[in-house]
Amino acid sequence: MTRVGYLGPDGTFTSMALDQWPASDGAERVPFGSVDAALAALRAGDVDGAMVPIENSVEGGVSATLDALASGDPLLVVGEVVVPITFVLAAPAGVALADVRAVGTHSHAWAQVRGWMGRHLPGAGYVPALSTAAAAAGVAAGGQPYDAAVCAPSAATLHGLEVLADDIGDMQAAVTRFVLVARPGSMPEPTGADKTTLVLFQRDDHAGGLLELLEQFAARGINLTRLESRPTKASMGSYCFSVDIEGHVLDERLGEALMGLRRICAEVRFLGSYPRADGRAATIAPRAQDSDFAEAREWLRSIRG
Numbered sequence: 001m002t003r004v005g006y007l008g009p010d011g012t013f014t015s016m017a018l019d020q021w022p023a024s025d026g027a028e029r030v031p032f033g034s035v036d037a038a039l040a041a042l043r044a045g046d047v048d049g050a051m052v053p054i055e056n057s058v059e060g061g062v063s064a065t066l067d068a069l070a071s072g073d074p075l076l077v078v079g080e081v082v083v084p085i086t087f088v089l090a091a092p093a094g095v096a097l098a099d100v101r102a103v104g105t106h107s108h109a110w111a112q113v114r115g116w117m118g119r120h121l122p123g124a125g126y127v128p129a130l131s132t133a134a135a136a137a138g139v140a141a142g143g144q145p146y147d148a149a150v151c152a153p154s155a156a157t158l159h160g161l162e163v164l165a166d167d168i169g170d171m172q173a174a175v176t177r178f179v180l181v182a183r184p185g186s187m188p189e190p191t192g193a194d195k196t197t198l199v200l201f202q203r204d205d206h207a208g209g210l211l212e213l214l215e216q217f218a219a220r221g222i223n224l225t226r227l228e229s230r231p232t233k234a235s236m237g238s239y240c241f242s243v244d245i246e247g248h249v250l251d252e253r254l255g256e257a258l259m260g261l262r263r264i265c266a267e268v269r270f271l272g273s274y275p276r277a278d279g280r281a282a283t284i285a286p287r288a289q290d291s292d293f294a295e296a297r298e299w300l301r302s303i304r305g
């Protein structure tokens with residue numbers, strides 16, 4: 001990849017995810033103001049990849065990313081990075097904690113410091129910003145409707161801000177998962193420790209509909225690592241299911257599950273198979289190894305003569 005987009009500007013947690021991505025060495029880094037803008041640039045061919053947040057351990061899925069991947073021209077996840085998240089409250093020199101009337105930050109950051117804010121700055125308002133680093137840059141430049149920013153410690157340093165309070169996240173062990181997305185092309189090879197991301201659209205709404213989808217995984221011994229429903233936006237009450245499963249599309253059990261889903265769903269959107277950030281080997285149920293499927297297929301071939 002020669003040009004990689006990301007949710008910028010410099011100092012965002014997404015830029016830290018890109019720092020951790022080994023293949024980004026030497027690539028030109030192109031900051032975008034939003035996940036939508038980064039993915040639109042990728043679809044238009046202006047960049048060859050994009051690093052975007054997809055899920056965090058406190059607030060759950062990043063809707064902007066899930067929705068942008070679930071519709072529009074196909075894109076594929078080719079890798080994931082998990083970044084530990086630490087927040088500070090930062091403001092220009094001379095601003096004391098008691099002076100803070102409004103705080104600017106990204107919505108996912110606000111969701112992760114709400115408890116601290118309620119305890120220490122109960123009167124302070126929240127002003128949404130495009131990213132934590134954009135809020136830090138805004139508060140440093142002045143003229144914003146907020147007088148402090150919630151951002152990464154490095155973003156505060158980058159913009160010459162003072163740290164009014166350190167480590168203000170409500171959950172100490174918070175992490176965010178970021179994905180590197182590319183246009184369809186070559187896919188990462190199976191490693192034995194892979195994940196596959198799918199979006200499932202049902203044909204109709206009926207009792208047991210979700211169970212039927214999940215049965216396709218259960219019957220092939222496939223473990224899910226994330227399941228979320230997202231509105232299709234077509235009408236009230238119409239949902240699709242965004243799922244991560246353990247394994248690679250080239251694994252036999254995933255192939256069989258995908259064929260089952262393809263038969264029963266209105267649409268199955270394949271969003272890529274890629275190595276897991278934690279390198280943990282897939283849990284495969286007994287008799288769900290590739291060799292078990294191969295043996296069963298051979299048996300069927302033999303009885304069909």
Ligand SMILES: O=C(O)C(=O)Cc1ccccc1
Pocket residue numbers: 007011012013014015053056085106108109130131132133176
């Ligand atoms: O705004 C940022 O810095 C981002 O990269 C998005 C984000 C916000 C909060 C937690 C993790 C990622």
